[in-house]
Structures are given as C-alpha cells and as structure tokens.
Amino acid sequence: MKNGFEIRKGHNFPAIHWLWQSQVGISILSLTLSLILLLSMSLISGAQPFVVLASLFEGALRGKHSIISTIRETAIITLAGLAVLIPIRVGFFNIGGQGQIEIGALAAVIVASNLQGSPAVVITAALVAAMAGGALTVFAPLFLKIKRGASEVTTTIMMNFACIQLVSAMITGVLKDPGAFYGTTRAIPEEYRLPFFPPELGLHMGVWVTLIIAMIAYWVMKRTVFGMYLKAVGSNKDAAKASGISVNKVLAVAVLAGAALAGLAGGIQAMGVTYKVAEGWSKTWGFTGIPVAFLGGNSLGVIPVAFLLAILETGARHMQAMTGVPSALVYVFQGIPVLLFVCLSAMRLLNKKSSSA
Amino acid sequence: MLAALRAATPLIFCALGILVAERAGVLHIGVEGVMLAGALAAIIGTVLGGNPWAGMLATISAGIIAGIILAFISVSLPTDQVVIGIAFNLVSLGATSFIFRLLAKQLQVLVPAIPPLLFGLSPFTLAAIVLIVVMWWFLFWTGPGLKLRSVGENTHAAHASGINVVYVRFAALIIASVLAALGGAALTMGWVRSFTDNVTLGRGFIALAAVYFGRWNPLLALGACLIFGAGEALAFRGQGTGAGLNPHYYLMLPYILTLLVVGLAGMARGPGDAGKPYLRR
Numbered sequence: 001m002k003n004g005f006e007i008r009k010g011h012n013f014p015a016i017h018w019l020w021q022s023q024v025g026i027s028i029l030s031l032t033l034s035l036i037l038l039l040s041m042s043l044i045s046g047a048q049p050f051v052v053l054a055s056l057f058e059g060a061l062r063g064k065h066s067i068i069s070t071i072r073e074t075a076i077i078t079l080a081g082l083a084v085l086i087p088i089r090v091g092f093f094n095i096g097g098q099g100q101i102e103i104g105a106l107a108a109v110i111v112a113s114n115l116q117g118s119p120a121v122v123i124t125a126a127l128v129a130a131m132a133g134g135a136l137t138v139f140a141p142l143f144l145k146i147k148r149g150a151s152e153v154t155t156t157i158m159m160n161f162a163c164i165q166l167v168s169a170m171i172t173g174v175l176k177d178p179g180a181f182y183g184t185t186r187a188i189p190e191e192y193r194l195p196f197f198p199p200e201l202g203l204h205m206g207v208w209v210t211l212i213i214a215m216i217a218y219w220v221m222k223r224t225v226f227g228m229y230l231k232a233v234g235s236n237k238d239a240a241k242a243s244g245i246s247v248n249k250v251l252a253v254a255v256l257a258g259a260a261l262a263g264l265a266g267g268i269q270a271m272g273v274t275y276k277v278a279e280g281w282s283k284t285w286g287f288t289g290i291p292v293a294f295l296g297g298n299s300l301g302v303i304p305v306a307f308l309l310a311i312l313e314t315g316a317r318h319m320q321a322m323t324g325v326p327s328a329l330v331y332v333f334q335g336i337p338v339l340l341f342v343c344l345s346a347m348r349l350l351n352k353k354s355s356s357a
Numbered sequence: 358m359l360a361a362l363r364a365a366t367p368l369i370f371c372a373l374g375i376l377v378a379e380r381a382g383v384l385h386i387g388v389e390g391v392m393l394a395g396a397l398a399a400i401i402g403t404v405l406g407g408n409p410w411a412g413m414l415a416t417i418s419a420g421i422i423a424g425i426i427l428a429f430i431s432v433s434l435p436t437d438q439v440v441i442g443i444a445f446n447l448v449s450l451g452a453t454s455f456i457f458r459l460l461a462k463q464l465q466v467l468v469p470a471i472p473p474l475l476f477g478l479s480p481f482t483l484a485a486i487v488l489i490v491v492m493w494w495f496l497f498w499t500g501p502g503l504k505l506r507s508v509g510e511n512t513h514a515a516h517a518s519g520i521n522v523v524y525v526r527f528a529a530l531i532i533a534s535v536l537a538a539l540g541g542a543a544l545t546m547g548w549v550r551s552f553t554d555n556v557t558l559g560r561g562f563i564a565l566a567a568v569y570f571g572r573w574n575p576l577l578a579l580g581a582c583l584i585f586g587a588g589e590a591l592a593f594r595g596q597g598t599g600a601g602l603n604p605h606y607y608l609m610l611p612y613i614l615t616l617l618v619v620g621l622a623g624m625a626r627g628p629g630d631a632g633k634p635y636l637r638r
Binding site: 169330336 | 444451454609619
C-alpha cells in the first residue's frame with residue numbers, strides 16, 4: 001500500500017465489516033473508543049472507571065429533576081447540531097453557532113420583556129425574533145461568501161466573537177438590570193416564559209418544538225425536491241448550476257435556516273430555562289454542535305448523539321463531586337470522537353482508493 | 358504603548374505560527390488549543406522545574422507534540438483541517454483543565470515575573486519582533502521559504518518540481534505549533550504569571566484574524582497584532598477606570614475590523630491550496 005495505512009478490513013467478521021463500512025458504524029466506533037479513553041483518563045486521576053461511569057449517569061438520569069435538565073440540554077444541543085448540519089449539506093461550515101445562540105437569546109429576551117399582549121402571541125414573537133437574530137448574525141458571512149468568495153470559516157468565527165462581545169456589552173451596559181451587581185438583563189415576566197407541556201412535568205415546550213423541527217428537517221432533506229437540491233449543491237456546485245439549480249439561493253436558504261435554528265436554541269434556553277441573559281449564562285453549545293453534527297450524520301441521528309453529550313454535560317458535576325475526576329473531561333469527550341471519526345473516515349477513503357486502484 | 362506591546366506579544370507568536378502553517382497550505386484553526394497547551398506547559402515547567410528555562414523547554418516540547426499530532430491527522434490523512442482544528446481546540450481545552458486540576462495544589466502560585474531585558478520590553482516581546490523579521494526574510498528571501506510557499510499555493514505543481522509536500526507540511530505544522538505554544542507561554546509566563554482554565558480566551562482566533570487582516574504577510578500581521586493588542590489594552594484600562602466606552606466594544610474591534618477587511622478587500626485570499634488535503638495523484 002502506497003499510503004502506509006494497512007487496515008484490516010475484517011471480511012471474516014461481518015460485524016466489524018459493517019462497523020467499518022457504514023457512517024453510523026464509524027460514529028459508534030469513535031464514540032466507544034472515546035469512552036474507553038475517557039475511562040482510562042479517569043484512572044489517571046485515581047478513580048475507579050466504572051464508578052466514574054456510574055456517577056456520570058446517576059448525575060444525569062437519576063430523579064426527575066436531573067432527567068429534565070438532561071432533556072432540556074439535549075434539545076439545545078440538538079438544535080445547535082442542526083445549525084451545523086444543515087449548512088454543511090451545501091458545503092457551508094457554520095462555526096458561528098455560539099454567536100447565533102447568544103444573539104438569539106438576547107433577541108428573545110428583549111421581545112419578551114418589552115411586548116405586551118396575550119402570552120401565546122408574545123412567546124411566538126419572541127421565538128421568531130430569536131430565529132431572526134440568529135439568521136441576521138450569519139448574514140454578513142453569507143454575503144461575503146456569495147459575493148466575495150470569502151471563506152465562511154474565517155468570517156463565522158469572527159462573527160462569533162463579535163456577537164459574544166456585543167451581547168456582553170449589552171448586558172453590562174444598555175440592557176443591564178439596575179438592581180443586579182453583575183451583568184444581566186431583567187428576568188422575563190412570569191407569563192411570557194415557555195409553558196410546561198404536559199403541565200405537571202417540568203418540561204418546557206421548546207423540547208417538543210425541537211423534536212418536531214428535527215423530524216421536519218429529516219423529511220425535507222430526504223423526501224423533498226429542496227432536499228435534493230441541497231445535496232446537489234453540496235456535492236458539486238458546478239454540476240448543480242449546470243442542471244439549472246439556483247445555487248446561491250439554495251445556499252442562502254440552508255445557511256439562514258441553520259443560523260435561525262441556532263438562534264432558536266438560544267431563544268428556547270433563555271425563555272424556558274434561564275429566563276434572562278446574564279454573564280456566563282451559556283455553555284459552549286455552539287461548539288458542541290459541531291461534534292454532534294458530524295457524529296449524528298443526519299437530522300434524526302443528531303438526537304441520540306446530543307442526548308449522549310447532554311448526559312455527559314449534566315452528569316459531569318455529579319461525577320466530580322462523587323469521584324474527584326475533574327468535569328473538564330467532558331470537553332475532551334466532545335473533541336476526541338470527532339478526531340477519531342474524521343481520521344477513521346479518511347482511512348476508509350484511502351483504503352477504498354487503494355483497493356479500487 | 359508598553360501595555361499594547363505586552364498584549365500583542367502572544368498574538369504575534371501565534372500569528373507567526375498560523376502564517377507558517379497556512380503558507381504551507383494547512384489551515385491552523387487548532388492554534389487556540391496549541392496555545393493553551395503551551396500556556397499550561399510553561400507554568401508546569403516553571404513551577405516543577407524551578408526556573409523559567411524549564412518552562413521554556415516544557416513549552417517547546419508541548420508545541421512539538423501538539424504539532425506532530427496535528428500534522429499526523431491533517432497532513433498524513435485527507436481530513437478536513439477545519440474540523441480537526443475545532444475538535445483539537447475542544448480536546449485541548451478539556452485536557453489542559455483536567456491536567457491543571459490534577460496538579461492544582463502545586464500550580465496555584467504566581468511564577469516569578471521575567472525581568473525586562475531592554476527598554477522595558479520583556480524577552481518575549483523582543484523575541485517576537487525578531488522572529489517577525491526573521492520569518493519575513495525566510496518566507497520571501499530564501500530557497501526553503503519559496504518551497505514552503507509553493508506548497509501552499511499549488512501542491513501538485515510543487516510535487517512535480519520535486520518537493521516532498523508531506524514533509525514540508527509536516528515540518529511547517531510542527532514549527533507553527535511550537536510558535537503557537539510559545540505564544541501561550543508568553544501569555545502565562547510573560548504576562549499573567551499563572552494558569553487558569555481557558556486562559557487564552559480566544560486569543561488564538563484573534564491571531565487568526567491578525568493573519569487574515571495582514572494578508573499572510575508577517576510585517577502586516579505585526580501591524581494587525583499591535584492594533585488588536587492596543588484594543589485589548591484599552592479595554593483593560595476602561596475596565597479599571599469604569600469610564601468611557603464599554604470595554605466590550607474594544608474587544609469587538611479585532612473581529613469587526615477583520616470582517617471589514619475581508620468585505621472591502623475581497624481579494625484577500627490566502628495561499629491557493631490552503632485547507633486542501635494533499636492526495637498524491
């Protein structure tokens with residue numbers, strides 16, 4: 001072999017062959033390997049790996065309160081994952097999720113605390129504002145990509161930090177709650193918060209909205225003409241253009257939709273969980289969305305991956321308290337699977353090339 | 358002015374690292390992660406080794422290790438360099454915080470300040486400025502520099518003219534990572550004198566902005582780093598006195614300026630083959 005990567009293809013073992021050949025298989029493989037790595041890292045810090053694993057799941061899934069917070073977390077991460085996944089279908093790598101989430105949340109809070117009217121109207125308006133905020137954030141990178149050919153990688157990263165600083169400036173400045181000692185907006189009025197559904201459960205509407213959106217996105221991408229366009233533009237722009245698809249329009253719709261979903265994620269979190277935007281209110285969901293999109297592969301596959309990462313995120317604190325293993329390990333778990341996934345996919349590609357040649 | 362230079366020093370190191378890598382055609386998004394690793398290694402080395410030289414040694418080795426990992430993944434395998442960079446940043450953020458917790462008892466001290474060498478400038482700042490000039494000379498006036506740039510512009514042409522593309526990219530990425538790690542050391546050893554979780558706070562990305570702002574030219578990138586450093590220094594001053602514009606607006610400056618430059622100049626495209634994995638045809 002020219003490239004020096006001799007990988008046993010495992011023809012004798014159907015299970016291994018399947019793991020190696022399918023995208024899902026590689027996702028599962030990289031997640032499992034990372035989990036093993038995670039457990040061995042916990043050995044380094046002097047804890048029993050299985051105790052660590054048990055406390056992680058206990059922290060995330062034991063008792064109504066922690067299950068609910070895990071599910072809420074899953075919803076946010078799913079939306080953040082979709083915000084990366086949909087644009088990447090057309091070859092636009094949206095790294096600006098974090099900025100879009102922050103702006104979306106701020107937009108939702110502004111609308112919800114300034115509008116008067118019936119709760120249904122105000123909540124809808126706030127969520128629409130969140131989506132608009134997210135989409136607005138990606139507008140400059142999109143424009144520069146289409147008109148100037150500027151790489152979206154650079155511009156969305158720049159927008160990210162610009163947005164985060166803008167939100168910080170707002171909540172410590174113009175929109176600061178005068179009664180607070182730190183930078184925060186006023187809390188949203190009680191009646192304009194996301195209602196619980198079903199009411200006796202502490203699960204807000206946003207979770208269901210997320211589920212529906214993921215299903216719609218799946219349907220659009222698999223079963224509609226527009227989904228076909230997305231695929232065509234993503235795999236070969238010139239061919240798509242030649243066959244009469246308006247490439248820029250498809251690109252713009254996909255990117256704006258993705259960014260709007262990131263904005264919605266922020267809006268849902270602000271209106272359903274935190275009820276305000278304060279300093280350090282958010283986790284790095286926007287970046288978490290990237291591993292989720294890659295490992296999930298499609299709009300429904302995003303959900304289980306998001307659930308797994310949500311378990312890690314909510315369980316991490318309990319794990320740290322019970323076993324002394326630093327919760328920072330969770331970030332390692334967000335990165336390693338993607339590295340493995342990308343490497344394994346690349347190796348498979350090389351393998352295919354050399355075996356077909 | 359001194360404050361601006363001090364804030365700019367880590368940026369200059371990182372910008373140089375990004376420059377080398379991208380001139381060789383490898384997008385170096387992982388610079389933030391490498392910087393964090395270098396920042397932690399510097400503190401560990403200084404505290405455990407007892408003197409700043411041990412810190413430098415630890416930083417350089419951290420840079421080399423990170424460079425080899427990154428180079429193996431993104432040069433030897435046809436992977437998406439952006440994804441690799443982002444994932445590497447996440448891993449590095451987790452791993453450095455993890456290691457820091459493990460050693461927290463020893464590390465929660467201020468390392469001794471490094472005395473200024475000349476005109477009140479720290480050795481880091483002086484080294485950064487010297488390196489900028491050296492890099493400019495290397496890239497534009499020497500044979501190896503020309504080879505490096507040709508690999509970045511067109512891998513297949515470079516390959517046809519007898520350059521070992523993989524070797525050049527490997528070397529460039531390792532040098533780039535050592536420079537980025539030094540940037541981290543300049544931040545922890547040379548400035549804040551201790552490590553905290555995510556101490557770099559996106560400075561790697563500011564350096565990235567500086568490189569794009571400076572159009573992949575070391576001397577222009579130096580200018581960009583100085584402007585951004587001045588912005589940061591102003592923001593700190595604003596925070597201290599509580600007067601004037603909200604400090605966050607100054608911190609926004611690098612990103613907005615870069616976006617404007619990308620928007621207005623349009624032509625500011627990087628090296629032709631930057632970001633494309635190299636597959637031998």
